Amino acid sequence: MLENLLERNRLWSRSRQDEEPGYFSRLASHQAPEFFWIGCSDSRVPANVVAGLDPGEVFVHRNVANVVHSSDLNLLSALEFAVETLKIREIIVCGHYGCGGVKAATEDLPHGLADHWLEPIRRQARYHARALDQHSDIEVRRDRLAELNVIEGVSRVAETPIMRRAWRAGAEIKIHGLIYSLKDGLLRDLGCTIRRSDLPNSEERAS
Ligand SMILES: [Zn+2]
Numbered sequence: 167m168l169e170n171l172l173e174r175n176r177l178w179s180r181s182r183q184d185e186e187p188g189y190f191s192r193l194a195s196h197q198a199p200e201f202f203w204i205g206c207s208d209s210r211v212p213a214n215v216v217a218g219l220d221p222g223e224v225f226v227h228r229n230v231a232n233v234v235h236s237s238d239l240n241l242l243s244a245l246e247f248a249v250e251t252l253k254i255r256e257i258i259v260c261g262h263y264g265c266g267g268v269k270a271a272t273e274d275l276p277h278g279l280a281d282h283w284l285e286p287i288r289r290q291a292r293y294h295a296r297a298l299d300q301h302s303d304i305e306v307r308r309d310r311l312a313e314l315n316v317i318e319g320v321s322r323v324a325e326t327p328i329m330r331r332a333w334r335a336g337a338e339i340k341i342h343g344l345i346y347s348l349k350d351g352l353l354r355d356l357g358c359t360i361r362r363s364d365l366p367n368s369e370e371r372a373s
Contacts (some may be wrong), residue, residue, distance in 0.1 A: 231267025
């Protein structure tokens with residue numbers, strides 16, 4: 167298995183180098199991505215591939231069910247580096263339909279540590295229970311919950327001291343919420359973008 171993977175890597179490296187001589191030495195010298203992607207660990211939703219981006223174009227953080235925990239040091243470290251060092255312009259929180267993490271959050275079965283991790287999704291399910299219950303199909307309910315988890319994630323990123331500081335300093339960074347469909351390979355904009363001008367009071371906007 168591993169030998170197979172290494173062989174595929176060698177083929178990829180060779181064809182990339184043939185297509186664009188000097189590609190790796192250019193990429194090795196620096197990275198200047200425009201995007202920071204917060205997505206699900208699901209193997210079917212790799213940021214570069216589904217967004218049609220090349221290596222060097224998107225800085226990525228992924229976890230089970232793209233949950234934004236405001237105390238997640240891994241996510242916060244990546245966010246801080248993306249905002250303060252890489253100076254990215256667009257942050258994308260991306261969920262997907264048919265998400266196993268969202269499904270687990272709607273089940274009563276014990277999932278071990280994942281139950282702690284997925285608690286914010288359970289909270290969203292409780293908070294929006296009445297609206298979710300209007301859908302009789304459980305898959306539709308879970309997909310709607312996946313959307314709500316993205317929208318909540320966008321708000322949580324916006325509330326981090328990292329983003330508050332960056333916006334106060336004048337950075338025009340936008341945070342978008344997208345959802346990906348495994349069935350057609352398309353990303354959809356959930357229309358929950360938060361930008362600097364959305365900050366609640368003028369004091370925050372003063373640079
Ligand atoms: Zn998922």
